[in-house]
Amino acid sequence: MATIVFLGAGSVTFARNLLGDVLSYPALADSDVVLMDVDADALERTASVARAMVDAGDYDATVEATTDRREALEGADYVLCTIGVGGADPFENEVEIPREYGVEQAVGDTLGPGGVFRAMRTLPTLLDVAHDMEAVCPDALLLNYTNPMAILCWALDEATDIEVVGLCHSVQHTAEAIAHYAGVDADDLEHWVAGINHMAWFLDAEVDGESIYPALHEAAADDEHYTADPVRFELLEHFGYFVTESSHHLSEYLPYFRTDAAVVEELTPPDGYEEGPGGITASWMPTGAYLEFYRGMKEWQAERDVEDVDLSVSRSNEYAARIIHAIETDTPRRVNANVRNHGGSITNLPDDACVEVPCLVDGTGVHPCSVGDLPAQLAALIRTNVAVQEQAVEAGLERDEDALRRAIKLDPLAGAACTLDELDAMVDDLLAANADYLPAFA
Structure with a gap:
């Protein structure tokens, strides 16, 4: 029996999906599930859904809910982190x-001024x-979904x-998308993917031994x-x-x-684009598109019965549940996860970097695979992002x-859009505007 804590x-929706993943494995269906959030009303809504899911399926799992983080973490085996600090403002x-300042971010949660702040x-x-x-x-595994x-x-x-492992769904969604583009069944697609989070590359993508x-x-x-x-x-055209x-x-x-509004407009479908396999959302190209979605989703969740x-x-x-199941049952499984590059999984990226690589999971834990060198042009693109991440880690x-x-x-x-003095002025403005959320820089 595993004790699984959901922070955030x-x-x-996200908690319900992750809990459904856990309950879908008979070996995990008797888990002790602990839900934690600082928003008591939102937490109670999730707890009500979670208990109803357990009751509807007659599972042996237990569900507890608390706003006390230390209490939630007591004795945990796995901690799933989906927190968002600060909210929309x-x-x-x-x-x-x-x-x-001319820095046009569609999302702003991974790199750039938005991601760093x-x-x-x-x-x-x-x-x-x-x-x-x-x-x-101290022996629990932290499975982080937060950007x-x-x-x-x-x-x-x-x-x-x-021990922290970062999890994302971009590899899975992209596998669905490229299978769609290539006209093959996603279940038949074999792939080998490596890089960093949100910039990993399908180094191999094959069906029946043939490249797609x-x-x-x-x-x-x-x-x-x-x-x-x-x-x-x-x-794909320019870097292969x-x-x-x-x-x-x-x-x-x-x-x-x-850096050019005309280019953004050109890349945005004039009438939008219905989401397709792999979460295709080119209509979200305009600046602030995800912020608008985020506010709408918060309102929808708050009003939803x-x-x-x-x-x-x-x-x-x-x-997440695949990893937990593999460890709990000693069932070997391969996933793509975010880990430090200390073992040199990607040999032409810095050892300190956090890389997204294939990992083998079994009863002994999560083990990054050896990828070797990435194609030089891909490593070069990634290093521009790693340089930002390295300085942000030092800053934090x-x-x-x-x-x-x-x-x-x-x-x-940011460097393509602004002068160095403009970037300093931007940082000044961000520090002032978000001072309440940045006590370390007060």
């Missing part, structure tokens, strides 16, 4: 203030989580003794496919490989796509404002 459980500042307001809370775990569940993934996991691994890359290149010439995913198809992050999000990590939630149990493509752990400013100045998109 107030997000009903600082998020809006992190998008709109850079916008005033999100890390600064999130890391202190995650460090508190890890230190609580050191005290009351910015690479910065946070790097910093937690650097500063604490807790020729079909992907043909798909790039198809207007419907290209319109759905223009940034990723552009990178398909990348894991969606076009709207990926466009922020590079200097090529967001618990009675309207689907209580059926099914297995999503998220990795050392409370170093100079490192914070260097992180912003090294960012590919």
